Amino acid sequence: MRRAARAPRLRDAAGALALLIAGLAAGLALLAQGGRFSARLDVFSHPAPLYLAAALAAAALALIGAARLRRVGLGLAILGAILSAALILPEFLRDTGPVAAPGAPGQIKVIEFNARRSNQRFQEIADWLASEHPDVVVLEEANTVLADTVLFRMGWRGAAGRIRDSLILTPRPYEAMNRPIVDPRSKLTFVNATYRDAQGPFDVVVTHLVWPGPAQARQRATLHAVLASLPTDRTILAGDFNSTSWSFARRQDDRTFGLVRRDRAFWSWPADVGRAGNTLFPFPLLPIDHLYAGPGWATVSVRRGPPLGSDHYPLVVTLAPVARDGPRPGSPER
Numbered sequence: 001m002r003r004a005a006r007a008p009r010l011r012d013a014a015g016a017l018a019l020l021i022a023g024l025a026a027g028l029a030l031l032a033q034g035g036r037f038s039a040r041l042d043v044f045s046h047p048a049p050l051y052l053a054a055a056l057a058a059a060a061l062a063l064i065g066a067a068r069l070r071r072v073g074l075g076l077a078i079l080g081a082i083l084s085a086a087l088i089l090p091e092f093l094r095d096t097g098p099v100a101a102p103g104a105p106g107q108i109k110v111i112e113f114n115a116r117r118s119n120q121r122f123q124e125i126a127d128w129l130a131s132e133h134p135d136v137v138v139l140e141e142a143n144t145v146l147a148d149t150v151l152f153r154m155g156w157r158g159a160a161g162r163i164r165d166s167l168i169l170t171p172r173p174y175e176a177m178n179r180p181i182v183d184p185r186s187k188l189t190f191v192n193a194t195y196r197d198a199q200g201p202f203d204v205v206v207t208h209l210v211w212p213g214p215a216q217a218r219q220r221a222t223l224h225a226v227l228a229s230l231p232t233d234r235t236i237l238a239g240d241f242n243s244t245s246w247s248f249a250r251r252q253d254d255r256t257f258g259l260v261r262r263d264r265a266f267w268s269w270p271a272d273v274g275r276a277g278n279t280l281f282p283f284p285l286l287p288i289d290h291l292y293a294g295p296g297w298a299t300v301s302v303r304r305g306p307p308l309g310s311d312h313y314p315l316v317v318t319l320a321p322v323a324r325d326g327p328r329p330g331s332p333e334r
Contacts, residue, residue, distance in 0.1 A: 015061070015062060017061055021057060021077075022055060025054040033087075042212060046212065046286060048084050051083070096299065097293065102300060106199055108318070109134040110317050111305070113137070114140040114141055115143075115309075119310050120309070123153075125309070132316065140208040147159060150169060157172060157173055159173075160193040166207065182225060189207060202234035203231065212249065224253075228258075232295070236292070236297070237259055260294070267304070269287075270285065271311055284313060297319040298321070
């Protein structure tokens, strides 16, 4: 008898909880749609997969909940799922640029990593980088000890940038650094330098944007101006953008940078969440580290590196020159 009396109360509780969760998921996903015109509202777009998961959980609760609450609960859950999917789906439908086979000639491997300022696992990071045999390493929040350890371990001589902000590390020094003049009020952290491979010169840019909001919008506008001053075809841009793949900020940059974002829903944060860098989060929640490349590059592979004491996972991207018919501009006839 007690069990039978308890069952309706449990169904009522499940139905009420479904209403609450579904309402929150739908409401937050609806607010996120305001990111189309507001940097402040775009903040709500970043956890879109969590809204989708919450909406699906709410639908399951509504199905086992009280019948009188079921229709409303399911309706809100479906609305939340649709609004969340509308945020996420474009990321999986967009073009990520030309691709190349694993054996394509002229490949370069680029590793992007926000090392976290408090991270002390210098040798482990350097050893892993050495095992990857990269051609370009871009670091954010790298201190002097880490930079020196990596350069020594790799036997490299090329370092461009400012310690504790952003760095580009390469086997040889850069060929040129023509830093564009930008509005200092944006406080954009970036480094750009020109390098050369067998195909000719190419530019590398590393950046680290602040958290989402109006300040980040100003930095993104400045970054757009930086990229506009560089030749588009072979430029590579990488860094910690502090914005997810489905945010309207990222979508706008995808349209206006003149480069193609090569990662797709690359889950990079969080990794190690403890102060000592030894508390691994069960799984990353947000894709906020990205790599863009000009149309002169094809993507060979995109993968995630291991946890290395930072709250970010490394992003490892291998690129190859796009095959061209006929001689390139400025190249000699054969």
